[in-house]
Amino acid sequence: MDLLYITWDASPEIFRIGGFALRWYGLMFAAGFMFGFYMVRKMFLAEGAPEKWLDYLFYFLIAGTVLGARFGHVVFYQWDYYSQHLSEIPKVWEGGLASHGGVVGVVLALALFSYFISKKSFFWVSDKVAAPIALVGAMIRFGNLMNSEIVGIPTDxxxxFKFVNAARVSMREAARHPVQLYEMLSYLLVFGILLWLYWKKDAWKKSGLLTGLWFIGIFGFRFIWEYFKSDQGGFGEALTTGQWLSVPCVLAGLVMVILSRRGSSVV
Structure with a gap:
């Protein structure tokens, strides 16, 4: 009996005019940040924070995300290649971004924003962007799906999904787990929970709680879904590169939650 599967032949481009092409990945990346900007703006206004800080925060986050994600891809996943082709490291437009590196970049960006702009604690701003960043992560995974990249291991x-447009021929031959969808739905769940906690349970009053839950939720799910992914390169044998990098993130999140809950309960 023939195996059932979904043939996935979606184009990564929404439309093309001459040499210009609007791609799903870029649109999802930009839309995620715009939705995030809107949500953080509501939080700033609700707490009476200066609205002019938003522009600074937006630029800090864009720079931190892109530079950090590129750094993570180069160092964690393809250093053997890029160490011999240093001139190609800045070519972000050719693809190659790693979420763990993006987190490092975002943390540094938020730290710089807190020190130079808001003059408030790191968690004051990180608790506000936790839910929006989870949404950005979900939208980026949709972009990965449209690009037929980060595909799963074969499944019956x-x-x-049979990714007929996958970059490697071997990836096109069998139906595979649509791990992009698994991660996207997981991140949307984290986004919904964090947003509910912020607005309905006043979780923002417990410094570091939402940030800690973000680390636990995002990287806890990332650890699980790595078992269903095809080899992404990097280091690791007993665990994948993504799993090794996720473990300290989950542990850091647990520490944040424990320390934040020294006050009154919000749940």
């Missing part, structure tokens, strides 16, 4: 499940 009826919801398996």
């Amino acid at each position: 499940k009826p919801w398996g």
Whole structure:
């Protein structure tokens, strides 16, 4: 009996005019930040924070995300290649961004914003951007799906995707787990929970709680879904590179939650 699967032949481009092409990945990346900007603005206004800080925060986050994610991809996943082709490291437009590196970049960006702009604690701003960043992560994974990249291992499940536009021929031959969808739905769940806690349970009053839950939720799910991904390169044998990098993130999140809950409960 033939195996059931979904043939996935979506184009990564929404439209093309001459040499210009609007791609799903770029649109999702930009839209995620715009939605995030809107949500953080509501939080700033609700707490009476200066609205002019938003522009600074937006630029800090864009720079931190892109530079950090590129750094993570180069160092964690393809250093053997880029160490021999240093001139290609800045070519972000050719692809190659790693979420763990992006987190490092975002943390540094928020730290710089807190020190130079808001003059408030790191968690004051990180608790506000936690939910929006989870949404950005979900939208980026949708972009990965449209690019037919970061595909899963082969599966005989009826919801398996046959990625006919995958970069490597070997990835096109069998139906695979749509791990991009698994991660996207997981991050949307984290986004919904964090947003609910912020607005309905006043979780922002417990410094570091939302940030800690973000680290636990995002990287806890990332650890799980790594078991369903095809080899992404990097280091690691017993665990994948993504899992090794996720473990300290989850542990850091647990520490943040424990320290934040020294006050009154919000749940």
